[in-house]
Amino acid sequence: MSTPVTDDDAQIRIERLFGIFVGGSYLIYLAILIPSIDANTDLVARWWTAPAVTVVFGAPLTMLIASLARRRRLARWSAAATAYGYLATGLAWLVAWNHESSPVTLWYSMLPVFAALAAAIVLSARATMVFLCAAVLLACTSEYLARPDDKAGVLPLSIAFTLSFTLLFVAAGVMTLRTARLLDRTRAATYAAAAETAATLARQAHRTKIDALLHDWVISTLLAAGRHGNTGSVRRQALTTLDKLNARPAPAAVVPVRSALTQLRAGVLAVDLTPRVDVTAAPGAGDLTVPADVVDVLDAAVGEAMRNSVRHAGTGTVRQVAIRADATSVTVDVVDNGCGFDPAAIPPHRLGVAVSILRRVNGLDGGTAAIVSTPGAGTAVRLAWTVPS
Known part of the structure; x- marks a missing residue:
C-alpha cells in the first residue's frame, strides 16, 4: 500500500x-x-x-x-x-x-x-x-x-x-x-545556493584564521630560526607557535541577555512602532549569555514576522510582542488579531515563512519556531532558543 x-x-x-x-x-x-x-x-x-x-x-x-x-x-x-x-x-x-x-x-x-x-x-x-x-x-x-x-x-x-x-x-x-x-x-537550487554560501563563509573565516596563524606565527618562527639559529628565544617562539596551532577554536561571541533583549525589542520597533512590546527577564536570567549569531537570527526572524503581519494581516490589526528570558532560554511571541491564514496552504515557493522564519530559527542549535494561525482568527508566531544541553 x-x-x-x-x-x-x-x-x-x-x-x-x-x-x-x-x-x-x-x-x-x-x-x-x-x-x-x-x-x-x-x-x-x-x-x-x-x-x-x-x-x-x-x-x-x-x-x-x-x-x-x-x-x-x-x-x-x-x-x-x-x-x-x-x-x-x-x-x-x-x-x-x-x-x-x-x-x-x-x-x-x-x-x-x-x-x-x-x-x-x-x-x-x-x-x-x-x-x-x-x-x-x-x-x-x-x-x-x-x-x-x-x-x-x-x-x-x-x-x-x-x-x-x-x-x-x-x-x-x-x-x-x-x-x-x-x-x-x-x-x-536556491536552498542549495544558500547552504553553499553559508559553507563558503565558514570556510573563508577558517581560512582567514589559518592565514593569520601562518603569517603571524609559523612564518615568523621559521624566519627567526633561519636568522638566529637554535637559540632560546627561537625555541620559546616555536613552542608558542605550536600552542597557537593546537589551541581550540575561540568560543563564539556572546552577549549578555539584557543586550539581547534590547536588540530584539529594537528589531520589532524598526519595522513597526505601533505594537505593544513587553520585555521581561525572569529571576536568574541575569547570568544568561546568548551567542551573538543566535541573537542576529532571532532578530531577523522577528523582523520578518512583523513585516508579514504588517503586509498581510489587514488594516486595523492590533499587534503585540512579548520578549521573555529565563535562566536557560529566550522566547519571542508575535501575535496579531488580523485576518489570519491557513499555514498548510502556503505555497512552498513562499520563502518568507518557510525560510526566513521557520528554517532560519529551527536551524539553530537549540532553536525552535512555530506558527499558529486560522483564517479570520489572527496569527501567533513563537520563536525560542534554549541553551543546548
Missing part, C-alpha cells in the same frame, strides 16, 4: 489537482455516457463492453480517490493505467467491432483529451503529445467506422479538428506541470 505524502513540492500539488480534475471529469462523463454505452453495445462483440467500461472508467476513479487521499504512488499508477488503458480499449474496439453502424455517438470517442491529461502526469511533454495524437487517431477512426453516414469523406478533417481542439487543453496542462517541476528545481 502506498503511503500518504505531503504537498511540499509544487509538482506534487499540481499532480494531485490534475488527478482530482481528470478523475472527477471521468466520473461526470460516466453518468452522461450511460445511454451511449448502452446504445453502442450492438456495434461490438459481447466480450468488449464490460471490460472496456471497467478499464476506461475504473482507473481514473481510482486516481480520483488516491489523489484525494494523497496517495501519490497509487495516483500515478492509476494515471498511467488511465492513459494506456484508453489506447488498449481503442485497439480492442477495432477487433470487437462487428461492422454495424449506429446513429449514436461512440462513447469511447468522447474521452481522448482526459486520457491525454492523465498521460501528462506520468509522461514527458513530447511523449504526451505523441499519446494525444494516437488517442485522437483511434477515437476519430472508431467514430468514423461506427457512423459512416455522418463522417463519410471527412475523417482527416475530423482528426484535424479534434486534435486542434484537444491540443489547447493538453498543452496548457503540460506547461502547468512543466512550470511546477521548474519551480521545484529553482527552489532546490
Whole structure:
C-alpha cells in the first residue's frame, strides 16, 4: 500500500489537482455516457463492453480517490493505467467491432483529451503529445467506422479538428506541470545556493584564521630560526607557535541577555512602532549569555514576522510582542488579531515563512519556531532558543 505524502513540492500539488480534475471529469462523463454505452453495445462483440467500461472508467476513479487521499504512488499508477488503458480499449474496439453502424455517438470517442491529461502526469511533454495524437487517431477512426453516414469523406478533417481542439487543453496542462517541476528545481537550487554560501563563509573565516596563524606565527618562527639559529628565544617562539596551532577554536561571541533583549525589542520597533512590546527577564536570567549569531537570527526572524503581519494581516490589526528570558532560554511571541491564514496552504515557493522564519530559527542549535494561525482568527508566531544541553 502506498503511503500518504505531503504537498511540499509544487509538482506534487499540481499532480494531485490534475488527478482530482481528470478523475472527477471521468466520473461526470460516466453518468452522461450511460445511454451511449448502452446504445453502442450492438456495434461490438459481447466480450468488449464490460471490460472496456471497467478499464476506461475504473482507473481514473481510482486516481480520483488516491489523489484525494494523497496517495501519490497509487495516483500515478492509476494515471498511467488511465492513459494506456484508453489506447488498449481503442485497439480492442477495432477487433470487437462487428461492422454495424449506429446513429449514436461512440462513447469511447468522447474521452481522448482526459486520457491525454492523465498521460501528462506520468509522461514527458513530447511523449504526451505523441499519446494525444494516437488517442485522437483511434477515437476519430472508431467514430468514423461506427457512423459512416455522418463522417463519410471527412475523417482527416475530423482528426484535424479534434486534435486542434484537444491540443489547447493538453498543452496548457503540460506547461502547468512543466512550470511546477521548474519551480521545484529553482527552489532546490536556491536552498542549495544558500547552504553553499553559508559553507563558503565558514570556510573563508577558517581560512582567514589559518592565514593569520601562518603569517603571524609559523612564518615568523621559521624566519627567526633561519636568522638566529637554535637559540632560546627561537625555541620559546616555536613552542608558542605550536600552542597557537593546537589551541581550540575561540568560543563564539556572546552577549549578555539584557543586550539581547534590547536588540530584539529594537528589531520589532524598526519595522513597526505601533505594537505593544513587553520585555521581561525572569529571576536568574541575569547570568544568561546568548551567542551573538543566535541573537542576529532571532532578530531577523522577528523582523520578518512583523513585516508579514504588517503586509498581510489587514488594516486595523492590533499587534503585540512579548520578549521573555529565563535562566536557560529566550522566547519571542508575535501575535496579531488580523485576518489570519491557513499555514498548510502556503505555497512552498513562499520563502518568507518557510525560510526566513521557520528554517532560519529551527536551524539553530537549540532553536525552535512555530506558527499558529486560522483564517479570520489572527496569527501567533513563537520563536525560542534554549541553551543546548
